[in-house]
Amino acid sequence: MSFISQIAPTDQVSQLINLLFQVAYPLFFIIFLLYGNKLQVRTWLWDIEKSLNKLKIMRDKTKQITIDTLKDTGKTSDDMMARLDRMMEFFLIEPVSLDPAGIVGKLDHLITLEEERFKEDIRLITPSANDIQINNYSLSVEVAAALNTFYRVVRHYYVQGKRTKSIYSIMQLQMSMPLIMEMAESYSKAAEAIAAGQPIGDAAGAMVAGKLMHGMPTRKVAKDTVMAEVPMDGRALLVLKAEGPGGTVGKPGDGIVNLIEERNGKIAMLIMIDAGLKLEGEKSGEAFEGIGAAIGGPGVDKFKIEEVLTKYKIPVNAVVIKESMVESISAMKKSLIDGVDDSIKRVRRLIAEKTKEGDTIIVAGIGNTLGVAQ
Amino acid sequence: MTEQQPQKKKGINTFSTFYLIILLIFVVSMWFLFRAIIFYQEGLMDEFMTSTLIAAMGLATSGYMLFQMRRRTEAITAMVQKSEVVSVLECAKCGFKNLRKFLKGDHVFKVVELCPRCSADSLMITAIYQQEDEKAKSQA
Ligand SMILES: [Zn+2]
Numbered sequence: 384m385s386f387i388s389q390i391a392p393t394d395q396v397s398q399l400i401n402l403l404f405q406v407a408y409p410l411f412f413i414i415f416l417l418y419g420n421k422l423q424v425r426t427w428l429w430d431i432e433k434s435l436n437k438l439k440i441m442r443d444k445t446k447q448i449t450i451d452t453l454k455d456t457g458k459t460s461d462d463m464m465a466r467l468d469r470m471m472e473f474f475l476i477e478p479v480s481l482d483p484a485g486i487v488g489k490l491d492h493l494i495t496l497e498e499e500r501f502k503e504d505i506r507l508i509t510p511s512a513n514d515i516q517i518n519n520y521s522l523s524v525e526v527a528a529a530l531n532t533f534y535r536v537v538r539h540y541y542v543q544g545k546r547t548k549s550i551y552s553i554m555q556l557q558m559s560m561p562l563i564m565e566m567a568e569s570y571s572k573a574a575e576a577i578a579a580g581q582p583i584g585d586a587a588g589a590m591v592a593g594k595l596m597h598g599m600p601t602r603k604v605a606k607d608t609v610m611a612e613v614p615m616d617g618r619a620l621l622v623l624k625a626e627g628p629g630g631t632v633g634k635p636g637d638g639i640v641n642l643i644e645e646r647n648g649k650i651a652m653l654i655m656i657d658a659g660l661k662l663e664g665e666k667s668g669e670a671f672e673g674i675g676a677a678i679g680g681p682g683v684d685k686f687k688i689e690e691v692l693t694k695y696k697i698p699v700n701a702v703v704i705k706e707s708m709v710e711s712i713s714a715m716k717k718s719l720i721d722g723v724d725d726s727i728k729r730v731r732r733l734i735a736e737k738t739k740e741g742d743t744i745i746v747a748g749i750g751n752t753l754g755v756a757q
Numbered sequence: 758m759t760e761q762q763p764q765k766k767k768g769i770n771t772f773s774t775f776y777l778i779i780l781l782i783f784v785v786s787m788w789f790l791f792r793a794i795i796f797y798q799e800g801l802m803d804e805f806m807t808s809t810l811i812a813a814m815g816l817a818t819s820g821y822m823l824f825q826m827r828r829r830t831e832a833i834t835a836m837v838q839k840s841e842v843v844s845v846l847e848c849a850k851c852g853f854k855n856l857r858k859f860l861k862g863d864h865v866f867k868v869v870e871l872c873p874r875c876s877a878d879s880l881m882i883t884a885i886y887q888q889e890d891e892k893a894k895s896q897a
Binding site: 593717 | 886
């Protein structure tokens, strides 16, 4: 008569189904009891594998973007691919810290060498590129190399976990994957902004300095670092930033030390402006004030600045523009521009409140100056 | 661009297949619901219960699938729709301000063209930023 009555179980069929359920029910328990962990590990490994594939795609895409930008400049060397591959696997062996005295000097030396090596290699790939382009390209390659490291490290733990079937190491990896992927995604987004030469969130500090010094004659104070003397309310501001618009952070440590030493320590105050990591839930682009050398990185610049400040007992104020990790390496957002304007107001207020006429003040805009001139 | 086109197409194809499946489940559930009403009228309570259960399960499944698909489509469109990066051009003389798409080679403090309003000074790029949509803002 109807579909339902046709498939409606007869007595025999229903008995069979009943029996099946009676067997299957405890069987499920036993399977989950014995193999539950294994199933869990399988799902985790599967999750990690998916992310790993995504990481690989991101790395290859970033590499492709880098290659395309390099080709844009004109002639590239024939061994470009081999060179790029070598650069992406490039490593830095950190100095031994058993006897920490003088380690910063060693680290500084090694980092400088690494940077120079990168730029030399880029110059070999694209001989016709200018300094700005060289800076941008080495930043691009750095991003590609970072993604490569993400991929290699995750793959290492994935393969290791798969081989040893250690539930805890796999669990740890699976649990850290969302954060790793978020970071990797921001790097892959950064590649596009960098290739186009767009200012990234990290440029906020450099932009503050740029806005303060714009229109004034500049001179170099350290490698890739420029300064300008700006008169303001009867005080002399020595504004310092990395030399733009190429993608570089310059050597703000050396720059500040040189400026202070040039004037034999006769500096009333140092104000440092940098982009800083916000906590989740905080508003991007908000500026905060504090005391101390506002500068990230491996600590070389911070060490140099703190040394010279202590030597001459110079007070240091920090203005930090809050942003997320993702924002700091992707194209700058409007809220950060607002933060830049707010920071300039804060710098002016700090100068008005904490110094007097005739004083000399150093204002250092820290961060990558990609896409921001002076 | 050429790389993105086929990817998008493939995505839409899988989507339409999923929507077809959802539609199919929905139609079948509606049919069971219709049968259930007839069984009820005929007084066949067992059949009525079975059909209602199947119909309810089908409707719930298709509803859930539709909801999930919507979310995924939104996520994908958000990914494809890259927020545009703009350059702000300003005239220092007359204060004329203009926003335009970021062009390669643009950088902050770059002097670009003569001011169209006063022709006395050149426009300078004062900012380059990514336009934020309201949704992203509320999440941040
Ligand atoms: Zn004008």
